[in-house]
Amino acid sequence: MxxxxxxCMATYNGEKYIKEQLDSILSQLEENDEVxxxxxxxxxxxxxxxxxLKDSRIKVYSNELGKGYSKNFENSITHSTGDIIFLSDQDDVWMPNKVELMLKELNNADLVISDAVVTDGNLNVTIDSHFKRHGTKTGFLENWMKTRYIGACMAFHKGILEKVLPFPKNQKLCAHDYWIANVGELYFKVKLVDVPLMKYRRHGSNASTGGEKSENSLMHKLKVRIYTFVKLLSRISN
Known part of the structure; x- marks a missing residue:
């Protein structure tokens, strides 16, 4: 066994795509798993x-930690009881072999991040490899300066939550995926899965930019890195 x-899925007004996403996930899970x-x-x-959907594996909670997708993910993770945690957006589609391959890679790593194909709202492929498009690499300095890891492509052992939770309070300066990426790189073993295991849907109403654009000022970027680094150092004793 x-x-x-x-x-762990964060939802907000996702009626258009959520059933397709949940169907792609539930078909890969066992009876004892949970969403x-x-x-x-x-x-x-x-x-x-x-x-x-009337699936007993799905458990629904309201987010009371503070509005925003990072706090919403934190609420989901806080309620999880599994040994392995997968993050999921509400509007993507998982490839049929995602769970199988991610679990295999987690035998030799604490945090794994898969590649993804990027699509439009109708799942027409616009970028065949997120990794190749952005030159995604492991390494703390690489990802502290500018991570290319997509949160919805992450899976990890629950043991890393000792340093991940709680998320830093200022989510504008430290989004959940940037935070998990940096905690993983600084304190744990991270591995990339060089296979697209998700259709990453970009439809104009996404909560995050997916690394495609950034309108932040240089000062804001500096604040993000300093704030995150200070919070990372504060977890040394955890």
Missing amino acids: RKKISV IVSDDHSTDKTLDIVRD
């Missing part, structure tokens, strides 16, 4: 669609 998986849906008070039919 393999280790229990928790898929933790943290909803940031959606005003559309997102939760109705989730509940209509």
Whole structure:
């Protein structure tokens, strides 16, 4: 019997794509696994669609940690009970072999990040490899300066949560995926899975930019790196 998986998903007004995403996930999970849906008070039919699936592995919680996708992910992770945690956005689609290959790579790493194909809203491929497009590499300095890791492509052992949680309070200066990437690189073993295991849907309403653009000022970027580095050092004794 393999280790229990928790898929941690953050949702907000995701009615258009969420069923397709959940179908792609649930088909790869076992009976003992779980999908933790943290909803940031959606005003559309997102939760109705989730509940209509009538799958006992899905557990729904409202986000009370503070509005925003990083706090929403933190709420989801906090409620997880699995040995292995996968992060999931509400609007992507997992490849059929994602869980199998990620679990295999986690035998020799604490945090793994897969490649992804980037698509438009209709899943037409626009970039066939996120890794190749951005020259994604492991290494602390590389990812502290500018990480190319996509949060929804991450899976990790629950042991890293000792240093990951709680997330830094200022999510504008330290988003969840940037934080997890840097904690992983500084304190744990990180491995890239050089296979696209997700269709990363970019449809104009995504919560994050996916590394495609940045309008932040130089001062803001400097604040992000200093703030994150100070928070990383504070976890040494954890």
